[in-house]
Amino acid sequence: MEFEDKQLFAEHIEEPVLEFGHGQTTDHPKDGLFLYGPRRQNAGVSALRVGVIGTPSGLSLFRDWANEIMGRIQIPPPGPRDKEVRLHLSAFPGLQEAFGISLDPDAFTECEINEKRLETVTRIVNQHEAVSKAADIYVDRVRNHAKNEEQPIDIWIFVVPEFIFERCRRQSRRQGLALEVGEFIKSQKAKFDAPLFAGALDVEGEQVFEDIPDFHRHIKAKLLDLNYTSQLVRETTLKPENFLNLAGHPTRRTQDRATIAWNFCSSLFYKTQADPPWKIANMRPGVCYVGLVFKVLPDHEQGHACCAAQMFLSEGDGVVFRGAVGPWKTEDKTFHLSADAANKLMRMVLETYKDKHGQFPSELFIHGRTSFRNDEWDAFCEAAPPETNIVGVRIRSTTGEMKLFRDGDYPCLRGTALILDERNAYLWSSGFAPRIGTYIGPETPNPLFVTILKSSNDAPEMRTVLQDILGLTKINYNSCNYNDGRPVTIQFADKVGDILIMGSAKNAVRQPFKFYI
Known part of the structure; x- marks a missing residue:
């Protein structure tokens, strides 16, 4: 990208904090769970009702593992090459101590x-x-x-x-x-x-x-x-x-x-559990994030794909919506919904939000990897009430087009941003994190390239969009990492799409996100 001799200054987006039990906040999931427990505590601790399927040896191994995680598990001692304490590792205090649940x-x-x-x-x-x-x-x-x-x-x-x-x-x-x-x-x-194509075999099953x-x-x-x-x-x-x-x-x-x-x-x-173990703290009320997913169907004619939307809230579980199947892949190899399909999908998302909160969101951010056609965008906006500001944001991973170093040789800080203008910015969602004393990655981190494409009302400030994206890198509940490199709206797009195009999932319409991971 050419900067037209524009002088750019690196900014730092502060690390988002998370909320845990008793309304306490911290930036690291492991710290929050160890000190305060999950955001919503059970009144009494009872053992989960667990079904286990495996070979005889597999069942035995899992019983041993269940007993192990009920107690404390230490981190391994520093190796000969470790000069300092490895802050990115944390001892596990035990399932009941950290999460308030137990196994029997x-x-x-x-x-x-x-x-x-x-x-x-x-x-x-x-x-x-x-x-x-x-x-x-x-x-x-x-x-x-x-x-x-x-x-x-x-x-x-x-x-x-x-x-x-x-x-x-x-x-x-x-x-x-x-x-x-x-x-x-x-x-x-x-x-x-x-x-194979449907009907390719003339056999039962x-x-x-x-x-x-x-x-x-x-x-x-x-x-x-x-x-x-x-x-x-x-x-x-x-x-x-x-x-x-x-x-x-x-x-x-x-x-x-x-x-x-x-x-x-x-x-x-x-x-x-009914609620995730933590949430993004201090999030603006009435905000909703939607990640669009397109996946080509292998047993349909070329260009046909399944579209879905992943909706995430700061305070609750995500929901996956399966949209229409159609010829969404265009000649330029990008995906775009028809106006009718876009309208129906957005209505489904908005109605689900209203069912949960009693009103429509004040802001709904659509995260995707490509831009939107005019008829597609107009259909999204028509589905929303006037009080909901629809904002389209493109989030694209980069591979070496922009490198930034700290002190000449070291990875830049996580949260570093280069804001090019009101609509475009680079964001280093991966980088050196002082809290864990390291950058966890194989090479110098590459930034995300973020573009505010469209908005139905006033466009938000770029710093607000970047802060939200950084927060969404911290709500991957399938792990307990300090952060991911991409927001959850984009991180799991391929995995969700891979399941939605399975014939066994063809009846799925809307399901909690936890069923897909």
Whole structure:
């Protein structure tokens, strides 16, 4: 970008603070939970009602892990190369101490699956069939429990052997395996790198090919209809020292035990409680953020895509809305809704907000990766009442077009901004954070390029938009990190879209965000 000899000055957007129990605030989720607990405390601590599905060894590993996270987990001692205390690591105080919830392994609803059968189906020649059958071995346990048992379950834990991770992803090669013949005889020799077109096979059960062969996506998509949240965890994560290579080292590197516990328990709380463990503090009232998601459907004609919106509030859970499917991919390879589809999607978002708050939002920010066509934007605005200011913001990741250093050689501070004009700015949402004494990243951080595209009323100040974006990097409840590099409206767009285009998710209309992660 050319700056036309304009003199630019770096500004610093202050680190957003978060609110925890008793109305207390701090900028780090781990500090807030350790000192004050989650934002809304339970009156009495009772054990979560947990369903666990896994092989006999997997069930045993998870019971041990549940007992471990009920107690304190220390961070590893400093290594020989560590000159100072590693501030980005925090000891885990225990599930009840940090989150006010507990686990009772003796009360788990355990569903044992046959490891040999699971291993066999993952070797079926047709990978679509292999992944679908592997996922059904797990999901059928959930279906049977929902049908035959009265005991409610707060969350289902799927303990996954490593061969599932290795064989049941879209990019899995499965080389060197003794493959098994499955039910789709006509297609045993075919290689499926992408889902087939609907109706391509004249056999029963061809709906298998409506889903991308990815175990995680299968689980999440199939559980949408069952209305259960879930958490997938690999056996090698639970106890890496049990899985060694020929040299006697763990087969995969994992984070330290305390960090794993923080992340797992944050997700566990988020997926089982009515309110998230923290919120953005001091947020303007009546503000709503919507991230637009477009994902091309692999089993439709070229250019057809599924559109969805992710709505996030500072004080509550996110909601995912599945919009219309249509030819949204244009000749310039960007995505744009028709006026009718844009209007219907925005009405759905606004009505949901009103149902929750009793009134429409005063500000609604639409975050996307591309611009909006005039007819698309007009439809968004027509769906909103006059008191709601609709603001379109484009957030684009950059790769080296702008570099900024501190003291000549060091990454700049997180929150550094170069405001080019009233509509455009660079924001370093990743960078050196004094609170944790480091920059967590593989290379010099690249900024986000932020553009205020349009607004139905007065456009907000750029600093306000940047402050909001920085705050939205701190509400990823699926982990307990100090921050993410992108706002949650953009961070999970691809993951949500990947699940929405699954055939198993075609009936989903609006669901809490926690069901998708």
